[in-house]
Amino acid sequence: MNFEYSEKVQQLISRVDAFMQKHVFPVEEEYEEFIEAPENLWVVPPILEELKQKAKAAGLWNLFLPHEYGKFSPGLTNLEYAPLAELMGRIEWAAEVFNCNAPDTGNMEVLAKYGSEEQQECWLKPLLEGSIRSAYLMTEPAVASSDATNVECSIVREGNEYVINGRKWWGSGMYDPRTQVLLVMGKSDPTAARHLQQSTIIVPRHTPGVTVIRPLKVFNSVHSPSGHAEVLLENVRVPVANMILGEGRGFEIAQGRLGPGRIHHCMRLIGAAQRCLDLMCKRVNSRVAFGKKLSEQGSIREDVARSRCEIEQARLLTLAAADKMDRFGNKVAKDLISMIKIVAPQMCQTVADRAIQAHGGMGVSQDTPITNLYTYARFIRIADGPDQVHMAQLGRSTISAANS
Template sequence: MNFSHSPKTLDLTRRVEQFIQKHILPIETLLHTSPLSPNPNWKEWQLDSAIEDLKTLAKKEGLWNLFLPEVSGLSNTEYAPLAEAMGYSLIAPEVFNCNAPDTGNMEVLWKYGTEQQKETWLKPLLEGSIRSVFCMTEPDVASSDATNMRATINDKGDHLLINGTKWWSTGIGHPNCKIAIFMGLSNPEAAKHAQHSMVLVPLDTEGVNIKRMLPVFGTYDTPYGHGEVSFENVKVPKSNLIGGLGKGFEIAQGRLGPGRIHHCMRMIGASERALQLMIDRGKSRTAFGKNLLELGGNMDLIANARMEIDMARLLVMKTAYLLDTLGIRGALSEVSQIKVVAPAVACKIIDQAMQLFGGKGLSNDTPLAGLYAYARTLRLADGPDEVHRNVVAKIEIKKYRES
């Protein structure tokens, strides 16, 4: 078996890593050590001009929209190590215009959008001049089962009428967020997975109300953030419908496969960052007359982290390969496997790194707290661990029923 990457991927990975080291990490340090704003008013959140300048530089150097095969020419397997490199820093994905949820939304518009939708919304998203949000999760139902969605999309002839409340809508706090992809119940009498649709809703449409921003572990993740949004008798033209009524779940399957690969590879990068920080800290401090790495079971922690990261990476690369060769239907189990494994490995290693750092590891003097919040959130985002384990188990059991 050949585990090496193509020359094109190796070159891009090197360039991304160098860009992060040279341009992003110095900015990250400044952001981490700046005072935190407890202000939940997203309307007052400001963009950092340094990040906007880096986005311009990344675009100039050809490190832009690498996630989209039709633009970059990269397969999932070729893009995976680039996503890992970007996972080294929480701000890196946006700098390269490869950040969620915009990547998934751009994929939806590329695959299912009309020419008008592409011109109006996909083009500025690819340029990085606007941001977007995906409104799916709801506060009043168990959203781990997406068929529970109760927000509605009603066909009124010349327009669509939208009602409902969504929350944990990631990215809606960004000052440049202009468009939402709203998923709701449109065909209640249809088959279970043909009842929902996706619609483009400009955030300045009458009836769209961002009610509040939701903190994670007490911080609002400015200027991105997760919000609770109400849609009250929101009217949009039928031309804003994506793919047709009842196509919501079909579109969602295509959106979430590659998106989960991206998240999981970024988790590998976050784990690598935590391991490096753990080793650097352990080598630089002494206690009770010994190097920290020599105390307790810290050497075992380092060894186990190395093995677990490598195992998780191989599973993610296998999944990327299956997506490229068989499509989402041929990789359902593996996509769910990595969605459980990668965030769990990251949570474990980041937690151990924080323990080695002591109090400093809980502060913003290191990136560990932010990385942990991201990893822990991902155990719920795009489906909780329990749902994905259930998918894996059902597919595994089915093999034996058919034998």
């Protein structure tokens, strides 16, 4: 793996960093105050749309989509995108400024890789333009959805339509007023082989029968303006043409979708952890307790040293996974993707926790972004497959390789 970025990527790193410094960091507090105001529940902060237009005009747009997607991609590899995503990760919501945010990124990759020309024209194009948003409905409250073959939502063909019935939750983006399309995973043939029972289908957001039941809070936050929802699908009818790739391909699509999504989260979490460390270093160098700076305390220096080591280890592992995805494909890189999905969220959570402790009472208040970054890391230890699933898969693969 070449650790030196090309001149093109180095320029992009400089441009994304400069954009963040000039446009995003200065309005971070304004954004947070807006979304915290009760009257602004489920309202998109105007500053966000302004930032998105500036990023698009600057050519810093859709950077996530790998080069193999041809006309839809800006031409970067996963390895080249990694440092850019890291810069975006320093603010929890900043990826959306560049149209590089979940769940839209995963849905765009699905439509770009598996969608028909009609599906791409109708849904992928406006998603790439950033004029609409989307949601992905796989997880269900009644089953352990870390095993996607457990999903019970039914997708039944009736003539020229599919009829969908089921209950989903953790539908990220369902409360966002810009969300216009849902990708729904369900079971189309319960009698087929285990991994061929599922299908993925496109459901326009306002199709009759789609009911948002309630918002789901993450650490007591509804995450406005997008939110996470429990959703009821009752006799939802969509055209046969809305089926992606064909019946029985849902599990395949889900696996193809989640690989890049997992590593994108990890890339951003490296940036989140780095910001926590930077804030901790500034705090301990300016705070005096018991007659000397906190930075002169041995235990503080140890926390800083450990954090720096752990961030760099996770960064290198993320780059190794991205490099293998580029050279051999997501399937071959699955063990490295599992490794970094296990390592990066826990690492970020640990570094953020140390930064909180170093800030004292300020660390748990709204006066720093650390608590937001901490909860993001903790949430990602469950999202896109919990730690235990990745460890089980990686352990099985490792044992098998050692005995082959």
